[in-house]
C-alpha cells in the first residue's frame with residue numbers, strides 16, 4: 287500500500303507507532319464510556335513533537351507538509367478512532383492560518399504554546415442559524431476605543447471545554463452582496479469563561495471529545511488579537527479549509543481500515559454452518575469492495591495533500607476526497623458490523639464505536655452535498671448551485 291512513501295515518511299510512521307502504542311483499544315473504549323478527555327494521549331503527542339508536524343521549524347515545529355500530517359492522522363484515527371483524531375485535529379490544521387496571516391509577534395505568542403501542549407485552541411466558525419452559508423455569520427465584533435467587544439453565539443465548537451484559546455470568525459462590518467465574503471474578521475483570543483457561556487451538546491459518539499454551544503456576551507478582545515486585516519477573515523479561513531478536509535477524509539479512511547481489518551480477522555475465525563463465514567462470497571465481496579474503495583479514496587487524499595504542499599489548487603481534490611472517504615467509510619463500518627453479526631453491536635468488538643464515530647467525517651467539516659456542489663462547479667464547470 288505504501289510503496290510510494292519516502293524513507294523519511296516510513297521512519298516517521300515507525301516513530302509515531304511508538305507514541306501511539308500505550309493507547310490501546312481498552313483506553314479508547316474506557317474514555318468513550320467515561321467521557322473524559324484523553325489527556326495522557328494529548329500530552330504524549332505534544333511531548334513527541336507530533337502536534338507541530340506541519341508547522342515551520344523556526345516556530346519549533348516539524349517543518350513537514352500536509353502529506354505527512356495526513357499520514358499521521360490516518361495512523362492516529364486507525365488506532366484511536368475519531369476520539370483520538372479530534373483530540374488533536376485542530377492543532378494540526380489551525381496554526382496553518384496563523385502561520386500565513388498572523389504577524390511574527392503573534393505567531394511567537396500563539397503557536398509555540400500550542401505545539402508544546404501548554405495551550406489548546408478551538409475553532410469557532412459555525413453558527414446555529416447560519417449553517418453552511420458562512421458569509422451570513424452574525425456574531426459581531428464592534429470596535430470600542432482600544433478594544434473589540436464581541437457578542438453572538440457559535441455552535442458545534444469542538445474541545446471548547448478544554449481550550450484556552452479560540453480562533454473566532456466575527457463580523458466587523460455588515461454583509462455586502464457585492465462582496466459577500468468581506469466584513470468578517472478572524473480573532474485568536476483567550477476563551478474567557480466570564481464572557482463565554484460554554485454548553486456541551488449531547489451527541490451520538492466521540493464522548494471523550496466535547497462539542498459545544500457558545501454564548502458570547504461582551505467578550506473584550508484587544509486589537510493585538512485580530513489576525514491580519516479586518517474584513518479578511520473569511521479568506522484566511524479558506525486557507526485552512528482544504529487541509530482540514532484532507533485530514534478529515536484520511537481520518538475516515540484510518541477508522542474504516544481498522545474496521546475492515548477487524549472484520550476480515552473475524553470472518554476468518556468465526557465458524558457457522560461448520561465453516562468460516564469468510565468462505566461465503568456474500569461476506570467476502572463487501573470486504574473486498576471496501577478494500578478497493580478505501581485504496582482509491584486514500585490515493586485521492588494523498589494527491590490532494592501533495593497538491594496542497596506544492597502550492598497548487600487542491601479544492602476539487604480535497605472535496606472529492608472528503609466525499610469519497612466518508613461514503614466509503616460509512617459503507618465499510620456497516621459491512622464490518624454485518625460481518626460481526628450480533629457482536630457488531632457489542633462494545634467489546636469496537637465496531638459499534640466506529641459506527642457512531644464515522645458519522646462525524648460524514649457530516650463534518652462540510653456536508654457530502656456541498657462537497658459535491660463544489661466538485662460540480664469547480665471541477666466540472668457546471669453552474670454554481672448554492
Ligand SMILES: Cc1cc2nc3c(=O)[nH]c(=O)nc-3n(C[C@H](O)[C@H](O)[C@H](O)COP(=O)(O)OP(=O)(O)OC[C@H]3O[C@@H](n4cnc5c(N)ncnc54)[C@H](O)[C@@H]3O)c2cc1C
Pocket residue numbers: 408409410411412413414416417418419441442443444445497646649650651652653654655656659671672
Ligand atoms: C461533531 C461535530 C463537530 C463539529 N466541530 C465544529 C467546530 O469545532 N467548529 C465549527 O465551527 N463547526 C463545527 N462543526 C459544525 C460543522 O462543520 C457543521 O455541522 C457542518 O458544516 C454543516 O453545517 P450545518 O450543520 O449547519 O448544516 P446546514 O447548513 O444546516 O445543512 C443541512 C443540510 O442541508 C444541506 N444543504 C444546505 N444547503 C444546500 C444546498 N444549497 N445544496 C445542497 N444541500 C444543501 C446540507 O448539505 C446538509 O445536508 C461540528 C459539527 C459536528 C457534528
